[in-house]
Structure formats: C-alpha cells, structure tokens
Amino acid sequence: MPTPAPDGIHKRSLLRDDVYESIRDAIVDGTFGPGERLKDPELEAWLGVSRTPIREALLRLERAGLIVAQPGRATIVTPVDPASTISAQQVVAAMHELAARLAVPSVTGHQLAAMAEANSRFETALGDDDVELALAADDDFHSVFIGACGNEMIPDVLEQALPLLRRVERQRFGSRSGRHSVTVHAEIIRLAGMGDSDGAALASRENWLSLGTEKPDAG
Template sequence: MPIPQQVPGVDRSLLRDDVFRRLRDAIVDGTFEPGEQLRDAELAEWLGVSRTPVREALLRLGASGLVIAKPGRSTTVSTIDAKAVRDARDVVAAMHLLAVQGAAVDDAGIERMRDANRRFADALDAGDIPAAMDADEAFHRIPVAALGNTAIESVLDQFGPVVRRAERVRFIEHGRESLERHERLIALLAAGDTAGASNLTFDTWHTLVVDDGVPG
C-alpha cells in the first residue's frame, strides 16, 4: 500500500510520542499492511516532520513487535504472529485485571464507560471498525486511569497495540459480543462487585483466541 497522500501531517512542534502514535495507529488499523516496507524519508514527508522522530518511533515499534528492522537494509511491518499475540494478550489481560481489582471507578467514571460503549455501538452500526477500536480502547482505559498506576499504563502502551491488530479482525465479525460484555462490566462495577468484574475482565481478554492461522 503506498503512503497515503490525503492525510494531514502532524504539527512540527508535536513531540516524538505523537509521531509514534500516528505510525502505531496506521499499523494497527491496517493502513500499513503486514510485510509492507516503511521508509523513514517517506514517512517523515507524510507526517511533515524530520527523519529523526520517525527513526525513533520505528525503534519503539520494533520493541513492541509491530515492525521488523534489518540494520542497513529495511524496516517492514511485521506479520500477525500467533504466539506473539497470545503472549501480549496474556500480559494485557493481567494489567486490566489488576486495574479492575484495584481501582475504585466512581460515578463519573461509570458514566464515561457508558458513553464509550455508546460510541462503540454506534461505530459498529456504521461499520466503522477504527472508530469501534478507539471507543473500545477508551472504555477499557477508564479503570486503568482510575487506578493511576503508571507502570500498568506503560506496559499497556507497549503490548496493547499487538493485541489490537488481532482484535481488529475479531471486531469485524464479533463486535456485538464485546458490546454485551462491556454492558455487563459496567453493571458489575456500578454495583461494586469487584470479584464479578475481575472474572469478567479475565474472560473478556481471553476470548481473543489466536491459533496459527487467522485470529478469531
């Protein structure tokens, strides 16, 4: 897939994290496909920045397993590797479980979860998978933010995108199941049922079953 021509660049004053997020999201949402070669000069022109933050972002993406860099040769988008996704899923599940067990989600947080789930439902109705993924991410991050554990947030930033690539396939066919689980989690948290919410959280993340073929 060629570098998009109509996407506006980021402001030159934005931090390296913004470049990283733009490239990460382009991989997760399929703009850049598995096996596609990424050239830092082309990416820098697309984003309207120098090559330095792009190179730094590619290094970070390599640490997350989203790209494969061959020194002196090329950087390509990685394929969706079943074992890598399973490993990342288990780590992500553990982090969200810790958040649900330890966080006290107040009434305002519960309402934000309801709002995120409404946006998730609207995106599914519209067939807008990228918007559904954004809403799902926002939904699950609310208990994480309520806990305020920056170590958990850092781990999710690193391994979450690996899981999201596989979830994109699932949301296309099974998004309604996630919607129902969201509703149940909201109800459990609103009732103060930490044990029930914890069990549901563990089960939710492990519904992402990945074999050596296509994630399901």
Template sequence: MPVPRQSASPQRRLLRDDAFTAIRAAIVDGTLQPEERLVDAELSEWLGVSRTPIREALARLDAAGLVRTRPGQYTIVSPLDTRAMTDAQGVAAAMHELAVRDAVPHMGPEHIAAMRSANERFDAALHDADVDAAIASDDAFHDVAVQLCANQAVRAVLDQYSPLLRRMERARFASSIGRDSVAQHTRMVDLAEAGNAEGAAREARLNWLALTWDSTRGD
C-alpha cells in the same frame, strides 16, 4: 560531578515522539499493511520531519514488535504474528483485571455512567460496522478503570502491548463475534455498580481473553 549533557533537545524529542505516534497509528489502523516496506525518505516526506526522528521512531516500534528491522537492508511492518498476539493478550488481560479490581472500590455514579455510555457507543459502532468508532469506544470503556486505578505500571504495560492487540481487534470488531463484548461489558458494569470488584475483574479478564485470531492470517 559534571552536569550530564542533555541527550536530545526538547524539540527533537517532540519530533521523535510525534513520528512514533503517527507511524504506530498508521500500523494499527491498517494504513501501513503487514509486511509493507518502510522507507525512511518516504516517511520523512509524509510526516514533514528529518530522517533522524524517523529512525528513532522506527527503533522504538521495532522494540514494541510493530516493525521488523534488518540494519542496512530493510524495515517492514511486522506480519500479524499469532504467537505475539497471544502473548500480548495474556498480559493485557492480567493488567485489565488488576485495573478493574483496584478501581471498583473508587467508582462513583459518574464512572458507571461513563462506562455504560461508552458501551452504548460501542454497540452502535458495531451495528454500523464502524471499526474505528468501535475501537475508540472500547478503549474509552476500559480506560475508565485504567485511569481510576492510578497504577502507573499498568498504564505503561498496556501502552506497550495495546497496539498489538488493536490490530487483532480490528479483525474481530469487523465480524459479528465482536458483539459478544457488548454483553461482557454490561456484566462488568453491573458487577462494578454492585461493588463486586472480584466479579468485575474476572469479567474484564475474560473479555480480553475472548479476543480470537484466525491463525491462517498470521505467521
């Protein structure tokens, strides 16, 4: 059997992945606004890469639900679609519940301390109305269990759906309702420290299902 040809050089894959990561981040943080038209030439100039990795990145973002493409006509940043957010929310809640249930039996004092520290940073960021810091510290909090559970499927699913939810989180953490998450995080850590995997997993699921979205701002 002949050796298959390599589909893309390592450098090309790197450029494609870098473009995907940069554009995705700009969509999630609001730099690229919902329904904003994306032009290959402008993105190429912004990122300093050719149009080929830009087009490949946009195809991946389309599959992830972050952009909408009509071939030969336009590519836009996806509107804030309430149904898509709700679907992603249910999937993420189930994945985080599974991650916490599997992780708690393996948690040591260092993991509990890391979660408490992240929650303290989260609380401070909400107090300062620093949405970027709030999202980063919330990610750090939940990532302790995701990494410790060592379930590659959980990570893959969350990598696909988390960007959609982070767009929702930006709106939530900019309001006072985000403070409810601090108390939920605290309960989760207390249960985890006590070795109550089921209780901590339940709190993780409820925490993600507590994300709310104003449907008047969606599709």
C-alpha cells in the same frame, strides 16, 4: 500499499509521540501491510519531520513487535504472528484485570455512567460497521478503570503490549463476533456497581482473553 501522499500531517515542532502514533496507526489499520518496507525518506516526506523522530519511533515500534529492523537492509512491518499476539493478549488481559481490581472499590457513579455511555457508543458503532468509532468507544470504556486504578505503571505496560492486538481487534470489531463484547461490558459495569471487584476483574480479564476466539454469528 504505497506510502500516503504528503499531507503536512506534522510540523517539526510536534512531539515525537505524534510521529510514533501516526506510523503505529498506519500499521494497525493496514495502510502499511505485513511485509511492507518502511523507508525513512518516504516517512519523512509523509510526516514532515526529520529523520531523528522517525528513527526514535521505529525503535519503539520494534520493541512493540510491529516492525523488524534488519541492519543495513530494511525495516519491515511484521506479519500477524499468533504466538506474539497471544503473549500480548495475556499481558493486556492481566493489566486490565489488575486495573479493575484496584479501581472498583473507589469507582463512582459518574465513572460507571461514563462506562455505560461508552458501551452504548460502542454498540452503535458495531451496528454501523464503523470499526474506528468502535475502537475509540472501547478505549473510552476501558480507560475508566485504567484512570481510576491509581497504578501508573499499567498504562505504560499497555502501551507496549496493546498495539500488537489492534490488528486482531480491528478484525473482531469488523465482524458480528464483536457484538459479544457489548454484553460483557454491561456485565463488568453491573459487577462494579455492586462493588464486586473480583467479579469485575475476572470479567475484564476474560473479555480480553476472548479476543479473536468467538465464531461469527450465523446469518
């Protein structure tokens, strides 16, 4: 797809994270498709920032495996690579397993209610075929354990590994197979409410390891 028309999305004073997130999201949602060349001048015009934050963002995106930079030639959006996706999936699953194990002993009723509310929004979004809202609700659900676990390294690791899975998540939540996660989320909440940190941790891990493996329901 062509680079989006300039929208004045960012002022020069905004953080480099905004630039990174805008390019990352455009890759994840398919605005920039696999194999597409990313050109600095077009990105600068689109985002309204100088080349420096663009280059910093591209370096981060390369480390995340979403682009490959060919020195002196081009910067290209990577295809969805099964091996890389599985590697990222294993890391993300392990981080969520650890977060659940650490968080459950101290999780509050208010936090469990927040997870249940997020899962309800998630189910509604899936029923409405609204992938964006489904992703946001899923993030809200999992962020409860991440925020409560007390390990500040977990979000850093997830920021590195999760973008590679986003393209797979979008496919899953756009199909009937994503409905399975609603049931798994409810089970995680139930186990956490019982204080079963091992059970909640294992259920969280399996939830991420199942990503992309379910077959769509018939009909």
